[in-house]
Amino acid sequence: MPDATLAFEDGTLRVEADPALDLPHTEADARSKTRRAPAFRYAALREHLDERGLSYEDRVLDAPDLPDVASSYELRAYQRDALSAWEEAGRRGVLELPTGSGKTVIGLKAIEDLQVATLVVVPTIDLLEQWRRELEAEFGIPVGQLGGGEQTVEPLTVSTYDSAYLRADELGDRFGLAVFDEVHHLGGEGYRDIARLLAAPARMGLTATFERPDGAHEVVADLVGEKAYAIDPDDLAGEHLAPYDIKRLEVELTAEERERYEAANEVFTNYLASSNIRMQSGSDYQELVKRSGSDPRAREALLAKQRAREVMMNSDAKVDALEGILADHRGDRVIVFTAHNDLVYRLSERFLLPAITHQTGTAERREILERFREGTYSRVVTSNVLDEGVDVPDANVAVVLSGSGSEREFTQRLGRILRPTDDDRPALLYEVVTAETAEERVAERRR
Structure with missing residues (x-):
């Protein structure tokens, strides 16, 4: 007779064992006369039993076999370091790397190394489609999709956070690895349950900026693992990312x-x-x-x-400053960021710039970005919608006309111009700040 039996049940672990064992993370369940633990404690509970030399019957995972998969990617040195750090952390933890540094490639290599059924969780439909295309292209097997009007589950499945939230208790025993892209989203109250209800013992979080102002990254660290690796844009600029400079322009109110x-x-x-x-x-x-x-x-x-x-x-001087910047960078690819949709449309009308906001339909947004990618458009103005979760074509100039004091937002906007170009042009980010206002403090916070 084993000392304990572990089974998965609706997002929890059902543990049958002698009460005298005092197993961590579990509590008595009077209804079933067993003990219960959140599903995400599966790896820790199994580790405890192994360390104490206790025998147990493990019925938790009902994961389908993943066909042998292999990627053609060769990892760069820092990507290998990141993957190794995650392995050394017990295949749990968050990897913090700049936008454009190839976080997706690290996730693919983790899937290749583990060869287990994997769930990839992403915040947006755009990222869902990007991951699915990449996985199908690299591994040549069907990839399931939860979200975007489709609900199919395969040994390799990509899901939005919203869909994963709705189905985590049902699918929590189907995957051995969970990859959370833009993992800082997991700190949101509802989304936390995704990681709690999944039994997947291997967990990887990917992000450009892990820490959250509300401190919720500490919850993420408990659910996915601590930060296992981090590298700054400065460490990659000039070799793996474009060299860059940041210019701050101060303007006056009328x-x-x-x-x-x-x-x-x-x-x-x-x-x-x-x-x-x-x-x-x-x-x-x-x-x-x-x-x-x-x-x-x-x-x-x-x-x-x-x-x-x-x-x-939204001061007039900011609009005038943008006019000068656009004149100075006629041959460059420019993304203009603002905090308000009203200013986006004002700039779009004045400078004849394609505009992308939360009100822009999916088809129109894709058309604008495709024309930007092919060079038909060389400038785009947007609110927060392009900060993350969207595959933005290469640009080498960014103009932040307005934004929050969030370091994450600033890092993501910088990351939009850091992909290396064929001609090795340095990237340039303009930060336009209204003098003698609270915006000066906002700019200091985000830097």
Whole structure:
């Protein structure tokens, strides 16, 4: 008789064992008169049993066999280092590499090395289609798809986070490896359950920026593994990524814009002074939002902050600065980033730039990006929609007219211009900041 029996049941591990064993991560289940553990504790529980020399019957994984797969890719030195670090961490952990450095290739090599059924989880339909195309091209086998109007499961399957969330308890025993692309998304409240309900003992997270401002990366580290490897864009620039430079341009508000900005900012700061809210963290901002539901002064302060933000981020001088940048880079491929759709459409109309926002249909967006790729278009203006999760054609100039204080957002935008070009042109990122406004602090935070 084995000392314990492990089985998968609806996203949990059902553990039959003598209560005196005191197995970690488990708790008594009065209904089944067994013990239970979250499915993601499968590897840790098995390791504990092995270390104590206890015998156990393992019925957890019901994963189909993966046909022998092999990739034609040859890993670069830093990609080999990343994969080795993940292996040494027990085939668990997060790999942090810049956009354009070939994170997908590392994931493919992990699948090739392990030769087990694998689920790849991605945040967007664009990434889902990219991964599926790449896997089918490299391995030559059918690839399942969960999302984008399709629900097929194969030993090798790609899923959106949304679809994986809906089906993780059902499919949690079908895969030996789970690869989470843009793994920082897994820190979201609902998405965490995907990793909790999967039993896959091998787990890999891929991202350009792991840490989240809300601290949720600590949850991801528990579910997927700690950061096992990280490399900065600076370490790859000039050899594997394009060399790059960042230029910060400061512009001034007009007299009329300055008056509107100061008036709105005064309403906001006066309320803070009288309310003991110091705005030193995200929780302070959430407190202000909470109060705005019942306090008219808090609501007016919140609206005033938004008005001030719109003035500084959409100033006339920024538009003029962009005009000069576009004139200086007539022969370059340029992506212009803004924080607001209104400014996207304003710039699109003034400079006749193709525009991509969240309101742009999938077919239109693909057509614009394809024309950008083939050179019909040399400039594109966008809001946050191209920051991640979309295969953006090579560009060598980025202009950040406005954005948040997020280091992740800044890193992703920089990454859009770091793929090496045939002529080895250096990449250039312009950061246009409105002087003597809160945007100066925002720019410092993201850097």
